[in-house]
Every structure is written in C-alpha cells, then in structure tokens.
Amino acid sequence: MKFYSTKRQVEEVALKEAVITGLPADNGLFMPEQIRKLDQDFIEGIADLDFEELAFRVADRLLEGTIPSLDLRNIVFDAINFKAPLVELEKDLYCLELFHGPSLAFKDFGARFMARIMSYFVREEKEKLTILVATSGDTGGAVARGFYETDIDVVILYPSGKISDLQEKQLTTLGKNITALEIEGTFDDCQKLVKSAFLDEALRKQMKISSANSINIARLIPQSFYYFRAIAQLADRSKPVCCTVPSGNFGNLTAGLIAKEMGLPIEHFVAAVNANDVFPQYLETNIYESKASVPTLSNAMDVGAPSNLQRIQDLYGTDSAGIKKNISSWSYDDSQTKAGIRELYDKYKYVACPHTAVAYLGMKKYLQENPDHQGVFLSTAHPAKFIDIVEETLGQKVELPKALAELVDLKKESILMSTDYAPFREYLLSR
Ligand SMILES: *Cc1c(COP(=O)(O)O)cnc(C)c1O
DSSP: OOEEETTOOSOOBOHHHHHHHOSOTTSOOEEESOOOOOOHHHHHTGGGSOHHHHHHHHHHHHTTTTSOHHHHHHHHHHHOOSOOOEEEEETTEEEEEOOOSTTSBTHHHHHHHHHHHHHHHHTTOSSOEEEEEEOSSHHHHHHHHHHTTSSSEEEEEEETTSSOHHHHHHHHSOOTTEEEEEESSOHHHHHHHHHHHHHOHHHHHHSEEEEOOTTOHHHHGGGGHHHHHHHHHOSOOSSOEEEEEEOSSSHHHHHHHHHHHTTOOOOEEEEEEOSOOHHHHHHHHSOOOOOOOOOOSSGGGOOSSOTTHHHHHHHHOSSHHHHHTTEEEEEOOHHHHHHHHHHHHHHHOOOOOHHHHHHHHHHHHHHHHOTTSEEEEEEOBOGGGGHHHHHHHHTSOOOOOHHHHHHHTSOOOOEEEOSOHHHHHHHHHHO
16 A cells, blocks of 8 residues: 555655655645445444454554554554543534543544654664654644654744643653753744754754654544544434534544545534634635634634645545535634533533534534434544633633643743754754
8 A cells, every 4th residue: 555645746655654754745645545445344343342443443454555464453552542432412413522632632643643653664773763843732732742752752842932831831841752942933933943954954864853744644544543433432323424523724524534435434524614714615616715824712723724625635626516515614703612612511511622612513503404414523622721711701610630730730841942043953963
C-alpha cells in the first residue's frame, strides 16, 4: 500500500516517508492509494470487540502491507489506551465522547498514534528525530502528551502570554523529551520560526527534524477508529445513522468519510462549523473561497481555509453536488453556541464544550429534517478545557477533572526566546 499526493505531481511514497515528511513536495496531502473495504460479517460483529481490538482490525485493513500486523497491533494497543463512550441523551440522539485521553481532547487519538508510528519508523536509525511544533494552544498539549516518553525529542513553540494557563501547563510541566520554548511574539511568529528551520538546509544536514502537523496521514488514520466504535455501541442499528462533526480543518470529518468508504454504515455526515463558514458556503454556491479566520468561542475551529478540503474533493470530486450527497454543513454563531450549551444542560443535564455544542445544533437540525434517522454528534473536548466560557454560559461551576486539577500546582518550565531565527537555530544545534 502506497500513499499518493492529492495534487498528483509527485510519485507515490511508502507509509514511512508519508509520515516522516508529513507533506508531499507538491503541497497536496497524502492519501492511501486504496481504501479497502472490511467484510460485511466483520462490521456486523464489531459490537463484540473491545475498542483496541476493533481499532487494530481497522488499522490492519487500511494499512495492509505497510507494517507487520503484530507490530501494528502493539502500536494501536499502546496508542488507544482510553475509551470513547457513546452517551445516549434521548432516543436516537447520542454524543460520542472523544475527550478521555491525556490532554482531554480528541486530538489525543491522532497525536498518540502518530508518535508511536514515527518511533517505530525511526527506531533503527542512529540519528535522533526532533519534532518541531508551533501551537496556538490545543495541538501542543496533545502532541506533548502524545510523544511524552517516546524516544523522539519534541520542541514546542508557543506565544508567550497568549495561551490559557492550563494550556501552558500542559506544555511546560512534562519535562523529559518535551521542551517548551516560550516565544515573545504571536502564534504566527512561532510558525515562522518553525518554517525557517525547515527551510534551513544547513541545519537539516546537522539534525533530523520533522513536524507533527495536523494534516499528517498518521494523525488522520486513528481518527477513523472511533467512528467504528460509535456504531458498535448503538443500541439498535436498524435506523440509518448520521454523524455530526464539529469542524475546523476537517481532519476529523475526513476520517469519518474514510470509515464510511471502508464499509461502515454511516448514511450521512453533518459538518457543523462556527462563524468560519467557508465550507457551507462552498456547498451552497459551488464556489470555494477561503477567508481570513474570525475568532469565536469554539476557537479550535477558527479556520478560514480548511486544509482537508483537498482530501474531501479527492474522495467526492470538486463539484459540491457530489459532496452534498454525503455531507451537509451548517454554521452557528457564538450566541447560538451559548444557547446550545444551555439547551444541552437544561434538557439533558449534559455539560458540553463550545465545539460540542456546535455539533449538537447541527445534529438537531438534521434530525428535525430526517426524523427516521438516528444521530451521533461528536464531543471533541472536555468542557473544563473551556471552563470560563462554560461557567459563564451556565452560571455555575464546572469541576476540573483530575488530569487538569493536578496541573495547577506543577511548576512551569520554559525557555524564553525572541522571535529572531538566529538564537532559535543556535538553541536547536546546542541540544
Ligand atoms: C481541532 C479541534 C476541532 C476541529 O477538528 P478538525 O479536525 O480540525 O476539523 C474541533 N474541536 C476541538 C475541541 C478541537 O481541538
């Protein structure tokens, strides 16, 4: 099994190269050359498997011929060591909780799996691999926890004073192979530094660097596992299922589409977005126009040019009519998002983060239009990660889960740095 670029200007590559380079040279995105279907018998029996076993079987089918099954089994079992429970809110309405991993967001699935795949591929190489990541908050936490205690070094750059205290603690308190650089600038400055390092050929001759970019195929693949797990947990599979995904870069949604291509019975998807509404506009007008992103309460979805659109178009074609057969998309602003948080609490006593509330609103609309369906909306972060917004909206306290409460008293360790490339470069070479 090889991986091609969605722009098709470069040769297909093996999984190892796709994972270590992250992006093809033609600026496309890697896709598996074939999405193999699973047996119908297997899909009928998924409720009998535990999550790790199910995830392994899906991975083994998708990645056939890339990694020996036994090795892949170890990787998956090590990566997927937390649950994805399906919570029934009422008949035919379910919430799939994806926030039970170490950083309390669904990005843990991608980060943990990618870290283990990368470790596996570089384990026999003499030179140590260093991952450089710029973060505006959430990605850094998942990547830090995902790579923690692997044999890959991670250097995380974050903008000083511009991420929440808890987010900062998630990056700066681990130690060991995780180093946090606190940059006296913005997220864009952090990204610029990382980019400069990747373009610095002299540096790259002296050290091996890679990125943990969200568009890496190794982050996408494990996200398909939990769609199988969702269907496996349904009480009754006779009604057609719609999954609603709160979307920013559309990686999560794309993983669901891959699961469907593998034969998982999901009838339809809803991409629920915040005020950053490039995708629903595209579906409506068949004209794709990226925009500058606008800040919202569901800030992990503040994306004005969703990168995985290339993969969606690769699956369904660039005409939005083809996409609409599989995906609907609606946008919700901040006041609707808050009303969604309140409604989930008033109706079901369910405390949700703003991203999850956006998904709920999309799910509700779909089920109103399709009353003979059942709906699963994805909850992508623990509400305590957005505690200020949730407490203010509900007018009551939200309890910090243990994983976050423990961070409060830990001491932050970061290296303060300017936005100049020279000291950053010197630091990298001195490691
Ligand atoms: C990253 C993120 C999203 C958006 O996911 P995409 O795969 O980029 O569409 C939604 N919710 C939360 C909490 C996130 O961290």
